[in-house]
Amino acid sequence: EPEVTQTPSHQVTQMGQEVILRCVPISNHLYFYWYRQILGQKVEFLVSFYNNEISEKSEIFDDQFSVERPDGSNFTLKIRSTKLEDSAMYFCAGDLQGSGGEKLFFGSGTQLSVL
Amino acid sequence: GENVEQHPSTLSVQEGDSAVIKCTYSDSASNYFPWYKQELGKRPQLIIDIRSNVGEKKDQRIAVTLNKTAKHFSLHITETQPEDSAVYFCAASIGSGGGADGLTFGKGTHLIIQP
Numbered sequence: 001e002p003e004v005t006q007t008p009s010h011q012v013t014q015m016g017q018e019v020i021l022r023c024v025p026i027s028n029h030l031y032f033y034w035y036r037q038i039l040g041q042k043v044e045f046l047v048s049f050y051n052n053e054i055s056e057k058s059e060i061f062d063d064q065f066s067v068e069r070p071d072g073s074n075f076t077l078k079i080r081s082t083k084l085e086d087s088a089m090y091f092c093a094g095d096l097q098g099s100g101g102e103k104l105f106f107g108s109g110t111q112l113s114v115l
Numbered sequence: 116g117e118n119v120e121q122h123p124s125t126l127s128v129q130e131g132d133s134a135v136i137k138c139t140y141s142d143s144a145s146n147y148f149p150w151y152k153q154e155l156g157k158r159p160q161l162i163i164d165i166r167s168n169v170g171e172k173k174d175q176r177i178a179v180t181l182n183k184t185a186k187h188f189s190l191h192i193t194e195t196q197p198e199d200s201a202v203y204f205c206a207a208s209i210g211s212g213g214g215a216d217g218l219t220f221g222k223g224t225h226l227i228i229q230p
Binding site for chain 1: 147149151157158159160161164204206216217218219220221222223
């Protein structure tokens, strides 16, 4: 079964540093998402991406965040200047339909620790 | 925006008994309601979903019911087994059919199956 692949699995960074989280979606998926999950809490929507553009974003996704799919394969989430509260598990996800995030396939996640 | 409430936060049942997890949502425009299972340290995985034109859906031991008027939906697991132990998240989205709307998740229910 195809999988959404994320790298790295764990990223440790100093506050104020930039981080880039990478995702390789399933090849026939059209819509891509980033979600995050603070330890022990619910999964939160950050942003959705379609046709090389942001489709929707949440209040969490402020100017410190950006996404791109530079080579048509990797889908990246960049945090420009990390804060302590950015520490969370970040999940990439994809689906075929883009209709309200149906049948989302989540990646295995990147655990981001900001010190 | 959408708000999803989920209860209970923890549910402990004897192996073989049934488990019921309930969610309510606030936005009457929501029309897609998935349930995700998350084992410790792993990604959320879709186990069942329902659209608002359907009142009930069943897949082996798992069923979901939806009451649009009351804006609540429930997950039912029958004949519970040890491998059902996990955190279960309900979610809702508007699913406009064109945009990549994000899912709004509930806070999760930690289901414990007692042997």
